[in-house]
Amino acid sequence: MNTKTQSNETISEAELLALGKRAFLSLGMSDQDTNDLVSILVMADLFGISTHGLSRIESYGDRLKIGGINPKPNIRIERLAPALIGVDGDNGVGPVVGMRTLNAAMEAAREFGIAAAFARGSNHFGPISPYSLIAAEKGFASIIGSNATTTIAPWGGSDARLGNSPLGFGVPNPNGKPFLLDMAMSVVARAKIRNALKRGESIPDTWGTDAQGKSTTDPKVALDGFLLPIGGHKGYGLALMVDLFAGLLSNAGYLTHIQSWQDAPDEPQNLGHFFILIDTSRLGSSAWLSERMVDFANILMDSPPADPSKPVIVPGMIELAKLEKQRKNGVEISSETLALLRQYAGDK
Amino acid sequence: MNTKTQSNETISEAELLALGKRAFLSLGMSDQDTNDLVSILVMADLFGISTHGLSRIESYGDRLKIGGINPKPNIRIERLAPALIGVDGDNGVGPVVGMRTLNAAMEAAREFGIAAAFARGSNHFGPISPYSLIAAEKGFASIIGSNATTTIAPWGGSDARLGNSPLGFGVPNPNGKPFLLDMAMSVVARAKIRNALKRGESIPDTWGTDAQGKSTTDPKVALDGFLLPIGGHKGYGLALMVDLFAGLLSNAGYLTHIQSWQDAPDEPQNLGHFFILIDTSRLGSSAWLSERMVDFANILMDSPPADPSKPVIVPGMIELAKLEKQRKNGVEISSETLALLRQYAGDK
Numbered sequence: 001m002n003t004k005t006q007s008n009e010t011i012s013e014a015e016l017l018a019l020g021k022r023a024f025l026s027l028g029m030s031d032q033d034t035n036d037l038v039s040i041l042v043m044a045d046l047f048g049i050s051t052h053g054l055s056r057i058e059s060y061g062d063r064l065k066i067g068g069i070n071p072k073p074n075i076r077i078e079r080l081a082p083a084l085i086g087v088d089g090d091n092g093v094g095p096v097v098g099m100r101t102l103n104a105a106m107e108a109a110r111e112f113g114i115a116a117a118f119a120r121g122s123n124h125f126g127p128i129s130p131y132s133l134i135a136a137e138k139g140f141a142s143i144i145g146s147n148a149t150t151t152i153a154p155w156g157g158s159d160a161r162l163g164n165s166p167l168g169f170g171v172p173n174p175n176g177k178p179f180l181l182d183m184a185m186s187v188v189a190r191a192k193i194r195n196a197l198k199r200g201e202s203i204p205d206t207w208g209t210d211a212q213g214k215s216t217t218d219p220k221v222a223l224d225g226f227l228l229p230i231g232g233h234k235g236y237g238l239a240l241m242v243d244l245f246a247g248l249l250s251n252a253g254y255l256t257h258i259q260s261w262q263d264a265p266d267e268p269q270n271l272g273h274f275f276i277l278i279d280t281s282r283l284g285s286s287a288w289l290s291e292r293m294v295d296f297a298n299i300l301m302d303s304p305p306a307d308p309s310k311p312v313i314v315p316g317m318i319e320l321a322k323l324e325k326q327r328k329n330g331v332e333i334s335s336e337t338l339a340l341l342r343q344y345a346g347d348k
Numbered sequence: 349m350n351t352k353t354q355s356n357e358t359i360s361e362a363e364l365l366a367l368g369k370r371a372f373l374s375l376g377m378s379d380q381d382t383n384d385l386v387s388i389l390v391m392a393d394l395f396g397i398s399t400h401g402l403s404r405i406e407s408y409g410d411r412l413k414i415g416g417i418n419p420k421p422n423i424r425i426e427r428l429a430p431a432l433i434g435v436d437g438d439n440g441v442g443p444v445v446g447m448r449t450l451n452a453a454m455e456a457a458r459e460f461g462i463a464a465a466f467a468r469g470s471n472h473f474g475p476i477s478p479y480s481l482i483a484a485e486k487g488f489a490s491i492i493g494s495n496a497t498t499t500i501a502p503w504g505g506s507d508a509r510l511g512n513s514p515l516g517f518g519v520p521n522p523n524g525k526p527f528l529l530d531m532a533m534s535v536v537a538r539a540k541i542r543n544a545l546k547r548g549e550s551i552p553d554t555w556g557t558d559a560q561g562k563s564t565t566d567p568k569v570a571l572d573g574f575l576l577p578i579g580g581h582k583g584y585g586l587a588l589m590v591d592l593f594a595g596l597l598s599n600a601g602y603l604t605h606i607q608s609w610q611d612a613p614d615e616p617q618n619l620g621h622f623f624i625l626i627d628t629s630r631l632g633s634s635a636w637l638s639e640r641m642v643d644f645a646n647i648l649m650d651s652p653p654a655d656p657s658k659p660v661i662v663p664g665m666i667e668l669a670k671l672e673k674q675r676k677n678g679v680e681i682s683s684e685t686l687a688l689l690r691q692y693a694g695d696k
Contacts, residue, residue: 081461081630083431113429114627116462141597143491143624157651157660169596179592181585213654230579237529237663240648241517244527248640249489249519257649276491276624278464282429283597287663292596299603300588303505306561312505315585318497 006199009338010330016042019338020054022182022345027064028071033092036099037300041198042284043130045333049182049317051126051191055337059124059261060093061344068266069123077104083112086251089122091268094146097122102131104273109140109277114265115144118250119273124148124261125166129319131275132288136178139281140168146273147247150261151190151227155236158213160226161256164190165242170316173293174286180316185239247272306314353549357686358678364390368402368688370395370693375412377421381440384447391478394674395679397530398476399539403685404534405471408441409608416614417471419443423450431460434599436468439616443468443493450492450623452554455487466598467621472496472609473514477530477667479623480518484526487629490518494621495595497608498539499575503584506561508574509604512538513590518664521641522634528664533587534575542568595620615696 011019020038022289028325038054045053063069073092077100079087085104090096101119107116125146135142141307164186171179188207196203197219205215208222216222229235247254254270280289303312326332359367368386377385386402393401411417421440425448428434433452437445449467456463473494483490496511516530536555544551545567553563556570564570577583595602599618607617628637651660674680 054362056402062555077659077676081627082459083463084461084630086627086631110565111430114464114624115431118631141593153654154648154651155662156653156655156658157511157648158654159651161647161651169585170594171589171592174361179588181589183582184587187579195450230582231535233580235532238517239661241519241529244517244519245489246645249626249628251632251636254640254644278432278541278597279429283431284599288599292602296592296602298598299509300502302506303502303507303509306503306506307504311505312502315588332467 007335008332009335010229010332011315011338012330013042013046013327015053016045016331016333018196019341019345019347023061023341024344026344026346027061029064029093030072031094033096037093040095040099040130042127042135042331043323045331046104047127047129048322048326049129049319051129051187051189051195052340053333055334055341056124056126057337057344058256059265061340063123063261064093065263066266068261068264068268075100076189078091083108083115085115085117087117089119091121091209094260095126095269097177098125098131098273100105101273102134104140104274105277106135106140106226109279111284114276114278117275120250120252120270121268122252122271122273123269125271125273127182127334128168129170130182131167131276132180132182133178135277136170138178138316139174139279140277142192142278143167143282144170144274145242145246146253147243147252147258147271149234149258149262149269150256152186152229152236152239153213153221153226155233162236162239162281163243163255164227165239165246165259167238167242171293172289174282176290176292176294176297177320178316179293180319185229185235185254187230188227190223190227193222196222245274250274355683356680357683358680360678361390361675364393364402364505364599364679364681366407366411367689367695371689372692374692374694375409377441377444378420381421381444384514385441385443387446388443390676391481391671391680392475393476393524393679394671395475396670397475397477397667402457402681402689404472404474404687405688405692406451407613409688411471411609412441413449414614415642416609416616418578418611421445423448428546431463433438433463433465435467437467438532439469439471442619443474446473446479446621447626449621450482451575453623454483454486454623457627461624461630462624465623468598468618469616470600471617473621474621475530476514476516477518477528477664480516480528480530481526482521483625484518484528487520487522488625489520489628490516490626491624492622493519493590493594494651495566495600495602495606495619496593497606497610497617498604500534500577500584500587501561503577503581507602510584510587510606511603511606512575513587513594515590519641520628520637522638524642525668526651526664527641527662528667533577533583533590535578536575538571538575541570542619545571559626561592593622598622611646615631
């Protein structure tokens, strides 16, 4: 394990996009797929979600090199019903499959007012909020989810049989910032535990358990055990529903049928994703939506804060402010990730 | 406040349906609307969710009598896009508007594979899982939500500006029991606090706060304060998203624009609901879905229980077992509710 101290550098969005593209092109991916992949990962870095940004070159790169992920997938898009789309990801990189699926869903939702697209044969999805933002900027409200490697036990159970499936919601705000919610059902993401391990730190005992279901503060032990869900049976139920929509209904793997990208990096994961998009322009005018979204945010933010130093915020506000700032001033990214990107890109 | 001891009686489903219909017919509702309303409320009682069953005759009846709810609504259904439906509930009883909206959504989803219906001008929604079950029995996976009277503070705020909006998911299981999740974003439902008050009991300090945002164990004080969300900012975010979909996008009221059925029983609430339905028969055959649903449940229930006396369960399992049992042996219902139903029905 890498235990060196983490240092960050700041680099412009354009440079980061270009570097990311060169890196993934060197791994045999097509120009278009590289564009899609890097646009999603760099947006995660812009949002400040670096665990789901270009740092993923580490695992994605390894798996592309050893054939665990198909660098040149033949992604097939099938219209199952007028507003229902099935996508076979052909074991491509997750965000490549994700972007194709999102685009197909947006096209159908524009035509029918709402559409759903279900992807199978995919891999680690990456972050959700970039997809939600892309959809929101085009006027679509969205519900997006993916399943994931098993890290959570069924409620009352004692072994990991359920992924920490992320679920995202987005609602456009024509003259302001959209509302974006991107949440997993565990108290924290597995990546946070990996980062604690990398930094040599212990973790709170509410984050995860050992392999026998007992709480632990040791990140290494927790990575061999499983994550704990929020809200007990409610978080368990939500995680199941995300897997049912993303995995079971999409004809992908689900629960323990999902391959772990860590334990079996050379095998397809057969992950699934779902996108439900609603064209808000069919519900009312842009002025109507804008007025309501501004009013909605104001009502919440006008609540007197319990702690005067912490004003009330709304979902996505922190990430979108960070995106704006980093687009202007440059993106903070770990030196380790930059070094790996440059190595793949053949720089120096 | 009623503080008498709660006693229950057992009555057959058929008798309860007939009694409920007579009661609501006496309040000026149409035959068809009464059928819809009573079928939803009795199903809640069958599920064991008595807080959202026929006990609602108390508040629904009061409001129908004083003109707060329209007993004979002219519910208008508009096709906003091929697969997108807007419903004006004309201030009808919530489950009446809900059933019309569900039926319109199912019809469109059958045609396009997926559909969404947004209702406005409605009132207290009632329970979600009966709608999810009706949809699941016809082969539809569902995401259903409603907004509600404000009882939750924004995360970090100090006054109630957000409803305890319920969110439900359902997935059909052609040869077995569907998966049904029906959850609100608070740790407990407001009705549970009201029931504690009726029984003269104190409540855990995690359920709600007083009017200044401080935790309380007094149900009366908590009913004057607001509910606490699950998972902190995650539950807050989810509750917002449900209100954005159910209230803001549907052109209904939202947040503090919702009228409280308790504080202003004589005024329309202008609540909103949303139904997103997916026709699973377009995704694969009944045999395909059945095999996957059985496998999915088995994987979870095969997890060794942490407590051997409590086997792992899946969402909806308890409620559906209760429904099966009560359909056979009769429905348990409070004597108080029965007395009120009989009074409205003019029995004895």
